[in-house]
Amino acid sequence: MKLYTYFRSSAAYRVRIALNLKGIKYDAAPVHLLRNGGEQLSEAYRAINPAMLLPTLEDEGNLIGQSLAIIEYLEETHPQMPLLPTDPAGRARVRSLALTVAADTHPLGNLRVLKYVTGELAQPEEVKLAWQQHWLRTGMATLEALLAHDTRTGRYCHGDSPTLADCCLVPQVFAALRFDVDLAPYPTIQRIHAACSELPAFQQAHPAQQPDAE
Numbered sequence: 001m002k003l004y005t006y007f008r009s010s011a012a013y014r015v016r017i018a019l020n021l022k023g024i025k026y027d028a029a030p031v032h033l034l035r036n037g038g039e040q041l042s043e044a045y046r047a048i049n050p051a052m053l054l055p056t057l058e059d060e061g062n063l064i065g066q067s068l069a070i071i072e073y074l075e076e077t078h079p080q081m082p083l084l085p086t087d088p089a090g091r092a093r094v095r096s097l098a099l100t101v102a103a104d105t106h107p108l109g110n111l112r113v114l115k116y117v118t119g120e121l122a123q124p125e126e127v128k129l130a131w132q133q134h135w136l137r138t139g140m141a142t143l144e145a146l147l148a149h150d151t152r153t154g155r156y157c158h159g160d161s162p163t164l165a166d167c168c169l170v171p172q173v174f175a176a177l178r179f180d181v182d183l184a185p186y187p188t189i190q191r192i193h194a195a196c197s198e199l200p201a202f203q204q205a206h207p208a209q210q211p212d213a214e
Helices: 010-021 043-048 067-077 088-109 111-118 125-148 164-178 187-197 200-205
Strands: 002-005 027-030 056-059 062-065
Touching (some): 010 088, 010 164, 010 200, 056 067, 067 088, 088 164
Antiparallel strands (some): 002 056
């Protein structure tokens, strides 16, 4: 199994966490998002993933893009250490929490969006940073409300075992800290992040621990 990854990619970070939680061995194939104009834009990588986005999982000849699709694939093919609850309502809640990050928040701070802000829209760096911080705060506020006001939230996002939602929460916190977003208004997120950070699966997936870390 091979994972095309970049150490600071939030989407790849999610998949690394899931792989580690399930104890799945994989080979990391780094794709640098900035070097040489972005290695993800090369013809070689375009042949692997026409969207030219990370991550991509290669397994038994199958190429799978989109982090949540990859994690669902891992869930179906490696059911040990399940990342989704057994009940339909619980599964829907975990997916909803994950999508709050992966669909509603993260794409607005994606590299290609930010390059458009400073490129075609000709906005200065301070406007780009304000854009990032605004959407990070908006997403964090939504996630905090969903977690803090639901009795199904436990030590982790849903109960007392890590789920798909935690795989998404932790990289989003990393992004927020990287861009100087104050986490004080989000105590539930902070508490869950701290609990996740105690687990080796999350520690080993951290960007600083990756072979391509700079």
